Amino acid sequence: MDAINKTPKEIVGLLDQYVIGQDEAKKAIAIALRNRYRRMQLDAAMQEEISPKNMLMIGPTGVGKTEIARRLAKIVHAPFTKVEASKFTEVGYVGRDVESMVRDLVEVSVAMEKQDQFKNVRADATQAANKRLVKLLAPAKKKENKNNNDFSNMMNMFSQMQNGQMPTAPSEQEEVTDEIRNERLSLTEQLNKGLLENHMVELEMDDPQQASATDNNMLGQMGIDLNDTLGSIMPKKRIKRTVTVAEAREILVSEESEKLVNNADINHDAIKRAENTGIIFLDEIDKITKGSGQNSGDVSREGVQRDILPIVEGTQVKTKYGTIDTDHILFIAAGAFAESKPSDLIAELQGRFPIRVELNDLSKKDFVRILTEPNNALIKQYIALIGTDNVKVTFTMEAIERIAELAFELNHENQNIGARRLQTVLEKLLEDLLYEGPDMGTGDVTITESYVNDKIGDIVQNKDLSRYIL
Numbered sequence: 370m371d372a373i374n375k376t377p378k379e380i381v382g383l384l385d386q387y388v389i390g391q392d393e394a395k396k397a398i399a400i401a402l403r404n405r406y407r408r409m410q411l412d413a414a415m416q417e418e419i420s421p422k423n424m425l426m427i428g429p430t431g432v433g434k435t436e437i438a439r440r441l442a443k444i445v446h447a448p449f450t451k452v453e454a455s456k457f458t459e460v461g462y463v464g465r466d467v468e469s470m471v472r473d474l475v476e477v478s479v480a481m482e483k484q485d486q487f488k489n490v491r492a493d494a495t496q497a498a499n500k501r502l503v504k505l506l507a508p509a510k511k512k513e514n515k516n517n518n519d520f521s522n523m524m525n526m527f528s529q530m531q532n533g534q535m536p537t538a539p540s541e542q543e544e545v546t547d548e549i550r551n552e553r554l555s556l557t558e559q560l561n562k563g564l565l566e567n568h569m570v571e572l573e574m575d576d577p578q579q580a581s582a583t584d585n586n587m588l589g590q591m592g593i594d595l596n597d598t599l600g601s602i603m604p605k606k607r608i609k610r611t612v613t614v615a616e617a618r619e620i621l622v623s624e625e626s627e628k629l630v631n632n633a634d635i636n637h638d639a640i641k642r643a644e645n646t647g648i649i650f651l652d653e654i655d656k657i658t659k660g661s662g663q664n665s666g667d668v669s670r671e672g673v674q675r676d677i678l679p680i681v682e683g684t685q686v687k688t689k690y691g692t693i694d695t696d697h698i699l700f701i702a703a704g705a706f707a708e709s710k711p712s713d714l715i716a717e718l719q720g721r722f723p724i725r726v727e728l729n730d731l732s733k734k735d736f737v738r739i740l741t742e743p744n745n746a747l748i749k750q751y752i753a754l755i756g757t758d759n760v761k762v763t764f765t766m767e768a769i770e771r772i773a774e775l776a777f778e779l780n781h782e783n784q785n786i787g788a789r790r791l792q793t794v795l796e797k798l799l800e801d802l803l804y805e806g807p808d809m810g811t812g813d814v815t816i817t818e819s820y821v822n823d824k825i826g827d828i829v830q831n832k833d834l835s836r837y838i839l
């Protein structure tokens with residue numbers, strides 16, 4: 370929650386590390402976020418009066434609309450989900466399906482919350498996992514029960530209960546001899562020193578296939594959790610696998626963490642987190658306006674807008690984790706609006722998206738910056754990737770400018786796909802290096818302007834070819 374109170378300037382500063390240009394959009398989104406925080410500081414009566422203001426981003430494809438919203442979410446640790454509004458006009462979608470975007474957001478929120486709460490109990494869970502690991506590496510001997518009769522078994526269980534222990538069934542009774550105890554001590558020491566990480570160990574675990582079969586089901590979409598419903602009558606299937614100690618620890622830590630956290634708390638906190646900080650990115654909003662496309666389908670498009678409206682206005686949606694209020698969720702709608710205008714949206718929806726920003730087409734200069742400046746810039750990514758083959762790649766400034774120029778030309782001659790073009794161009798440019806890298810041995814490679822021209826210059830000139838390749 371605390372990350373949401375960053376000032377607009379701080380947010381913009383952080384966005385600048387990832388998104389080039391689009392200053393207006395960055396500023397607007399930072400204000401939208403701050404306003405949500407400001408509204409939440411007010412008393413309930415005042416909050417009622419101030420309706421949350423959502424944002425509409427207008428701009429061509431690939432210029433950073435999604436990137437800005439997704440980054441913002443990351444910066445403030447907010448649950449984020451992206452949905453294409455046009456998908457709700459597809460055959461098979463019915464009114465209530467628009468609520469699925471809210472459920473998706475809650476899923477993301479639960480995963481985030483779980484991760485956070487798991488982190489809090491990590492130390493304790495690791496300790497418990499290590500204890501179990503030692504027992505797996507040096508298992509106790511099955512106790513030979515000489516007086517194997519019902520009466521002695523019962524007495525045994527009774528005395529365990531008297532000692533405050535959980536009674537074990539006779540078949541599970543185990544014996545830890547001094548020899549095993551010593552072995553375990555030595556294993557604990559080795560484990561703590563990290564000497565056993567690659568040792569193999571047999572482990573019993575939940576069947577991951579069973580888990581995925583019961584998640585993501587149709588009932589789940591209706592707010593019913595099949596795991597909860599059937600969990601009590603359908604035992605979890607356990608399977609045995611041989612894995613390294615390092616892998617086994619991760620599995621055991623996760624099992625132990627499950628025991629240490631409270632699922633009801635996680636669900637409750639996740640719902641609150643999604644309610645107070647969630648961001649839903651509604652892409653292709655222009656595709657559900659009346660003016661978009663041919664005349665047919667206007668009714669269904671307007672119908673989708675009417676279905677979306679209550680969610681944006683604030684309603685309650687049932688999910689399998691609890692009921693969520695959509696009042697404070699920040700909605701960011703986006704679209705190119707090439708064939709339609711925001712005023713083609715139904716009036717009520719227009720009113721809910723009063724913050725409007727236009728994002729600019731990217732210039733050749735922007736491309737140069739996108740290639741090199743962001744923390745995760747494409748050039749940095751490729752240098753790191755190829756570096757794993759012990760090949761050190763450097764790009765001259767002229768080469769980078771040429772790449773940007775070719776990408777820009779391609780966008781204008783073929784289809785304009787914005788910064789996404791840089792990815793296809795770079796992939797083709799570096800194809801040989803990516804293929805041959807591992808066989809080159811250690812070496813340095815400099816990508817010069819003529820290297821760029823040699824590798825992709827001809828393809829760019831050949832319009833038919835470039836349409837397919839770049």
Ligand SMILES: Nc1ncnc2c1ncn2[C@@H]1O[C@H](COP(=O)(O)OP(=O)(O)OP(=O)(O)O)[C@@H](O)[C@H]1O
Nearest residue numbers: 387388389429430431432433434435436739788789
């Ligand atoms: N201004 C920018 N600065 C840095 N990277 C950018 C910028 N614009 C686009 N990119 C990169 O290009 C890719 C596509 O951008 P993004 O997903 O934001 O497109 P978009 O504007 O949302 O378009 P669409 O509506 O088609 O999804 C991303 O990988 C993103 O990192």
